[in-house]
Amino acid sequence: MTEPYMRVEKIVKKFGPFTALNGVDLEVYPGEVHALLGDNGAGKSTLIKTLAGVHEPTSGQIYIEGKPVKFRSPRDASAAGIGTVYQDLAVNQLMSVTRNFFMGREMKGTFGAMKMDEMDKIAHDEMLKIGIDFSDPTQAVGTMSGGQRQTLAIARAIYFGAKVLILDEPTSALGQKQQMEVLKTVKRVRARGDIGIIFITHNEIHSKLVADRYTFLALGQVIGAGTKQEIEEGADIRKLMAGGAEMADLEQELASI
Numbered sequence: 001m002t003e004p005y006m007r008v009e010k011i012v013k014k015f016g017p018f019t020a021l022n023g024v025d026l027e028v029y030p031g032e033v034h035a036l037l038g039d040n041g042a043g044k045s046t047l048i049k050t051l052a053g054v055h056e057p058t059s060g061q062i063y064i065e066g067k068p069v070k071f072r073s074p075r076d077a078s079a080a081g082i083g084t085v086y087q088d089l090a091v092n093q094l095m096s097v098t099r100n101f102f103m104g105r106e107m108k109g110t111f112g113a114m115k116m117d118e119m120d121k122i123a124h125d126e127m128l129k130i131g132i133d134f135s136d137p138t139q140a141v142g143t144m145s146g147g148q149r150q151t152l153a154i155a156r157a158i159y160f161g162a163k164v165l166i167l168d169e170p171t172s173a174l175g176q177k178q179q180m181e182v183l184k185t186v187k188r189v190r191a192r193g194d195i196g197i198i199f200i201t202h203n204e205i206h207s208k209l210v211a212d213r214y215t216f217l218a219l220g221q222v223i224g225a226g227t228k229q230e231i232e233e234g235a236d237i238r239k240l241m242a243g244g245a246e247m248a249d250l251e252q253e254l255a256s257i
């Protein structure tokens with residue numbers, strides 16, 4: 001088996017007296033989708049913010065290609081190849097697709113003028129590589145569908161060097177067809193073979209469609225983890241997703257009202 005690009009060991013994150021993460025381990029391999037699941041408040045977003053340099057862990061260690069690292073800012077994490085696409089996509093609706101793609105990293109010529117033609121071409125080509133032919137990147141982002149916006153954010157993260165691509169519930173705000181578009185994008189990124197994806201979802205069907213590996217969180221702890229085969233053949237995914245609660249019991253309770 002290949003080495004994980006990123007490995008986290010015994011990550012603890014406390015907010016004052018509250019422990020949001022309590023000894024979490026996770027490995028991300030290139031060319032794999034690692035589904036991260038768990039009920040509301042399980043600690044999924046806190047974990048990825050810790051990996052993305054937004055939160056400093058209270059204790060525990062992050063390794064990149066086997067070497068211990070410490071991220072003091074999102075910039076540090078980004079430089080180490082951690083690319084994060086948050087659910088509320090920080091895009092400016094009125095700005096062009098290209099300007100959003102290059103936000104904060106614009107290509108400029110000798111006199112400081114932006115190289116718009118070059119940037120337009122790159123934005124278009126990079127999105128095409130992972131599945132959307134958005135022919136006119138000079139259009140406003142507001143004209144894109146939700147699925148296309150996810151693809152824009154993913155293409156941008158990859159172009160700027162992501163080796164671990166973190167997607168926080170990329171399908172949750174989308175309709176059925178667009179959800180499938182985003183899942184296709186995820187599979188195309190995986191097919192490159194050099195990028196590992198952390199895919200956060202509440203959707204069991206979506207995770208089964210793309211996951212190679214699973215980690216389930218509940219109350220800040222890992223309550224289940226394994227390869228696709230181990231989990232899909234040997235574990236009760238719905239129970240793990242519900243933080244260990246028996247879904248049959250919850251459904252029976254519901255039916256009795």
Ligand SMILES: Nc1ncnc2c1ncn2[C@@H]1O[C@H](COP(=O)(O)OP(=O)(O)OP(=O)(O)O)[C@@H](O)[C@H]1O
Pocket residue numbers: 015018020038039040041042043044045046047
């Ligand atoms: N900045 C913070 N300060 C204090 N508590 C926090 C902070 N961020 C998160 N928490 C708490 O940590 C716990 C885990 O939250 P987190 O957002 O990581 O859960 P989640 O698994 O992403 O849930 P969801 O599925 O609802 O997005 C929650 O109880 C939350 O209230």
Ligand SMILES: [Mg+2]
Pocket residue numbers: 044045046
């Ligand atoms: Mg969350």
